[in-house]
Amino acid sequence: MSWAQLDRLITEAIIRFDPERAEAERQKAQEHRFCDVSEVDEHGNAVITAVVDIADGHDFNTAIAREAEVRGRLGDDSSLDARRAQAVGAIARRDLALDLLTTDETTGEITVRSAGRKVLMDLHITDTTLRGENPVGRWGDKPVTTAQIKQWLRSRETTSIIIRPVINLADCIPVDSYEIPDRHKHRVRSRRHTCSFPNCTTPAVKCDIDHEIPHRKGGPTCPCNLHPLCRRHHRAKTFSEWRYLSLTPGHFLWTSPHGRLFLVGPGGTRALDPPRAIEP
Ligand SMILES: [Zn+2]
Ligand SMILES: [Zn+2]
Structure with missing residues (x-):
């Protein structure tokens, strides 16, 4: 048995027999999540680093894969990696174009606010x-x-x-x-x-x-x-x-x-x- 296998067995045992400790560790791990966009480099690139919930990570990956695929079919001949990178921006902008809906719980009134988009580049x-x-x-x-x-x-x-x-x-x-x-x-x-x-x-x-x-x-x-x-x-x-x-x-x-x-x-x-x- 390898160390990694042993490690997985121990983790599984903790979840099974000490659910309180497992939950505490899960919550502790959540506090370590982050999403960060670095400053620009001389080529106009920024590095995005994130630690996210696996479900969120999976959804994000599916979304950029789909966007990259569509771009390829529409004739964008840049590499898959480059198209995936462009997809990140496209998806983010689509979100900014969406209206933000908020509902007043007492009156049931719905307010629509458009986030809009403004990039100030000096x-x-x-x-x-x-x-x-x-x-x-x-x-x-x-x-x-x-x-x-x-x-x-x-x-x-x-x-x-x-x-x-x-x-x-x-x-x-x-x-x-x-x-x-x-x-x-x-x-x-x-x-x-x-x-x-x-x-x-x-x-x-x-x-x-x-x-x-x-x-x-x-x-x-x-x-x-x-x-x-x-x-x-x-x-x-x-x-x-x-x-x-x-x-x-x-x-x-x-x-x-x-x-x-x-x-x-x-x-x-x-x-x-x-x-x-x-x-x-
Ligand atoms: Zn003129
Ligand atoms: Zn002037």
Whole structure:
């Protein structure tokens, strides 16, 4: 008989003949359960470690196996391990999209609360990073590769990521109103002479002035948050999935509804990547 077999026999005997001790040990073991997500590494990876109830572990494994399988069938050709890792995020996000139902026990009234989802990533990037001249950006004080940042920006699953551009303080003269004072319009149009949309040449003097972060979401009426957009492209930003981020004065990173990236600067527009298949 091996030591492991002997060990199992002893455990079984304790459960059988000393159920109180077995229960105490079970409760003690429960206190050692945990689930932890590590900090990000330079590749944008985090390590998840957990000690969980076996039933929970089994359910979790079944759920990620199923999600990984579906991804494979839908044409994701990455490895099973990679698909299982993606499955963890997909499952977590699905949960965040679910409404939280609570019932008032006395009145029977049901309240629905949507957890929503908001990831705040303090990314530090410049146009040199995105042009490939500087391969490193930062998340907080942690370096991350440009490729990883591009992937985050492109991901449709994470559209609610908020990226705060590093603003030029010299350009900051906010006013409280939504209405843009003429001196601000003048400053904005002299900084950028055309519409800020990729490949658009409509002169800035004929453009609307767009609040990059909408005023109702706390975006200031301040040159650092104001950019010229022609009527057509102003509407594209308001009513479709076109999004932009100003990097440095006069430089913009646009994301198309299909996740393509465009860098717009005084010298023109540059598509950052060839088109690629959209993930399922
Ligand atoms: Zn400002
Ligand atoms: Zn335009």
